[in-house]
Amino acid sequence: MAFDTPNGTRGARQPGHSRIERWGNQRMADRLRRKGDRRGNKLVLVTVGKKTGVERMTPVRWFPGAGDTKLIVASASGGPRNPAWYYNVAANPDRVRVEFAGQRIEVIPEQLHGAERDAAWRQITNAAHGFARYERITDREIPVIRLTPRPGAPVS
Numbered sequence: 001m002a003f004d005t006p007n008g009t010r011g012a013r014q015p016g017h018s019r020i021e022r023w024g025n026q027r028m029a030d031r032l033r034r035k036g037d038r039r040g041n042k043l044v045l046v047t048v049g050k051k052t053g054v055e056r057m058t059p060v061r062w063f064p065g066a067g068d069t070k071l072i073v074a075s076a077s078g079g080p081r082n083p084a085w086y087y088n089v090a091a092n093p094d095r096v097r098v099e100f101a102g103q104r105i106e107v108i109p110e111q112l113h114g115a116e117r118d119a120a121w122r123q124i125t126n127a128a129h130g131f132a133r134y135e136r137i138t139d140r141e142i143p144v145i146r147l148t149p150r151p152g153a154p155v156s
Contacts, residue, residue: 003087003111003143004111005111005140005143007080008080008138008139010080010138011078011080012137013077013079014076014080015077015083025058025059028059029058032044032100032101033100033102035102036101042061042062043059043070043100044057044060044098045058045060045072045085045096045098046098047085047088047095048088048091049088050087050088056085056088057099058083060072061128062098062147063127065120065146065147068148069147069148069149070107070146071124071147072145073124073131073142073144073145074142074144075131075142077134078134079138080139080140086143089109096109105153105155106149107150108147108148108150109145109146110145110146110148111144111145111146112144112145121144
């Protein structure tokens with residue numbers, strides 16, 4: 001399915017613009033890649049920049065999907081625009097992986113739409129009420145992405 005969610009016109013401050021936020025995200029990504037997290041619900045999404053071609057690492061929360069899939073949310077903390085990683089995934093879907101606790105897993109990203117997205121969104125907001133708040137403060141539909149391990153790809 002297409003990565004086709006348009007940006008909105010209102011919402012919270014877009015995260016990741018300050019030097020301190022970028023530094024904190026980098027430290028969190030490094031720690032998650034090495035050790036994971038206590039609750040086991042965060043991972044590092046590794047994408048390739050749409051414009052730069054440079055590898056980018058973004059810590060994100062994940063939720064269990066069907067089978068061995070994981071669901072992630074392009075919430076941008078309720079900001080009016082989709083996060084940069086969303087466009088990186090759309091531009092280079094064959095070069096996406098997740099890393100956590102010493103594991104590297106190549107994945108196939110797929111944006112959910114319609115009833116499938118609605119069911120996943122209900123599951124996510126029931127597990128993490130903050131995501132429902134994000135939806136209320138922005139006028140864009142927040143994308144939900146399913147990550148499926150790539151068949152035959154080595155897990156390291």
